[in-house]
Amino acid sequence: MIVEIISTGTELLLGQINTDAPYLAKRLNELGYSVLFQSTVGDNRERMSQVIQTALSRSDIVITSGGLGPTQGDITKEVTASVLNLSMYLHEASVERIKRFFAQRHLGMAHSNLRQAMMPEGAIVVDNTCGTAPGVILELANGKVIIHLPGPPRELTVMFDQSVIPYLNRRFGVQGSIVSKVLRTYGLGEPLLEERIHQFILAQGNPTIALLAKGGEIHVRLTAKGESHAEAQKLITDLENKIYPYISDYIFGFDGETLEYITGRLLAAKNFTIALAESCTGGLVSSRLTDIPGSSNYFTGSVVCYSNHIKIEEVGVSAAILEKFGAVSQETALSMAEGIQRKFSADIGIGITGIAGPGGATPNKPVGLVYIAVSGPKGTALHEHFFNGSRLDIKNRTALTALNELRKYLLSL
Template sequence: MIVEIVSTGTELLLGQIVNTNAPYLARKLNELGFDAVYQTTVGDNRRRMASVFSIALERADIVITSGGLGPTQGDITKEVSAELLGRDLQLHEPSVEHIQAFFKRRHLTMTNNNLRQAMMPTGAIVVTNHRGTAPGVIIEHGEKTIIHLPGPPAELEHMFENSILPYLTNRFGGQGVIISKVLRTFGIGESILEERIRQFILAQKNPTIALLARSGEIHVRLTAKADSEDAARALIAELEASLREHIEEYVFGMDEQSLEQVVGEELRRRELTVALAESCTGGGATAKLTDVPGSSAYLIGSIVCYDNRIKTELVGVAPETLQKHGAVSQETATEMAQGIRGRFAADIGIGITGIAGPDGGSDEKPVGLVYLAVAGQQGIIVEEEHFSGQRSAIKTRAVNSALDLLRRYLQKIK
């Protein structure tokens, strides 16, 4: 079954708000095995909305709309679809009572225009709104089905979960199951990764393979369709095993697992503590580590040593090192990692120093040059990185690379 998601509302067209309903519905529908392959957004304009609904009903079996069911004159979704399908709008008594009760419960005054929300296309299935006043609507029209949902995300999501999802499952039943799994990689570029697994990409059918770049990470998404969840998971497991043979060293986690979660688990498992000395990242690596609940178990703290005086006086970098090699150097990064490790009595110390730009670069040391160091009982690793982009992108890449370096350091410790 082909599904089109139509989002209505001039505020979406003006770019004043980001559309979160469409991705929510898309995710849910795909999980159910429906092919939600078109998404359209249109404003509160009768002619254009009618044309969008009409194209959608032609190319999709099921059209799901959001928005435009409210009490104002701008709420025209039901009127447009009723006219398009040649149906009248009639006052739906149970909805009137529901709306009245809603207002009474909240000690609010109901105005006459609230009754607009109780006008329903003839022959429609009316869906109660347990989170607001505007009911949902399902219209079965020949081979096609059109479903109108309210725009506020809390109302839409509650109605979808509790009424639309059971309706779709009962009526259309076994669409099969679509399952996705994401392998998250770090430290390899998109095109090199694609080269490595090209044979699988060219031969892909079911599961399919998609590559996605996400602030320095490349995600490999495997999507399988099968009759049951078990069968879909088995298809994914088989392909995943083959892919891992080619990219194993870069895979740090799966699905929603973040680098900071993975690093946190590895530290916790080994009962190790960590401290950081950050310069160009300004505390961003520490802040990311503390995004994980319970990170106080392994994070002692950090010093953000923006001023060179702090690097020497508090972190313990030798003044001669700064003089001879500069603040952005392998040597300074190393002494930052060693210094903070000693100073904070941590098992592992991390040093980050670089040039985030836009100023401060030179031919020898350009903007984007970053040194990362990890020091611990297993010795020291230092890496030189060259990042591109804006200041914020360079900072983010440096933060993520530092966490990945720590991850790789930990892997060497059994």
């Protein structure tokens, strides 16, 4: 079954974050429905009418969110009724429920709230247990279905889970299962990553393969559809096993596993502690590591040593190294990693120094030059990197790369 989600509301076109559509898409895919289209339209009758008509021409189920409120701008039901040549009527049971909602809360009710009880002829009315706007289900003669849900996220999610899913199961039966798994990679660009699994991308069917650049990482999403969750999961596992050897060096985690989570898990498993000396990242790596619950078991401490004075006094970098090689140098990064490891008596020490820009560059040291050193039981490893982008881009890429270098160091032990 093909589903289209229509998000209504001019505020969405002005940049307000839409959480309804992602939620609906995720839940519908879990139920085995194919969400092939998503549209957003403002509170304009003509444009909304066009969007609904287009959706009905290409989809079996059309689900809208928003536009069921009491104001003149809430027009979703009216526009749909016009598209389908249906009259509107006052649904008395909804009137009573809306009045009861306000009375129980000792709130005054505006006459306009009764607009929420106006329904298209022949509608199945869906009670709203969290608000005043009932949902609407319209079954068309050609077998297609339109479902109107309220816009407030809590109202929408509860109504969808409690009422719409049971309706879909009764109406259309079990649709099978759509399962996705994300292989999260770091350290290889999207074109090069695609080259490594090009043969699988060309041959894809079910499962499908999609690459997505996200926050410096490249995600490889595998999606399969099966008669059951187990069947879809097996399809995913079979394809993953084929792809894995080609990109295993760059896969650090799966689905919601972040680099800080993975490195934290490795530190905990090895019973290691870590300390950091950060310059150009300004404490960003430390912040990410401590975002993980339980990080106090392995995170000892850190120093943001932006100035040379702090590098010398707090981290133990010698003035001679700074004078001879400069703050952004291999030698300084090595000294920072080893110095912070000693200072906090940690198993692992990391030193990060670089030029985040836009100023500070020299002919030999451009903006984006970064040195990352990791000191530990296996000695000290040094890595030189060159990053492009804004100051914030360079800081973020440096933090991600430091976590990845830490991950690889830990795996080598």
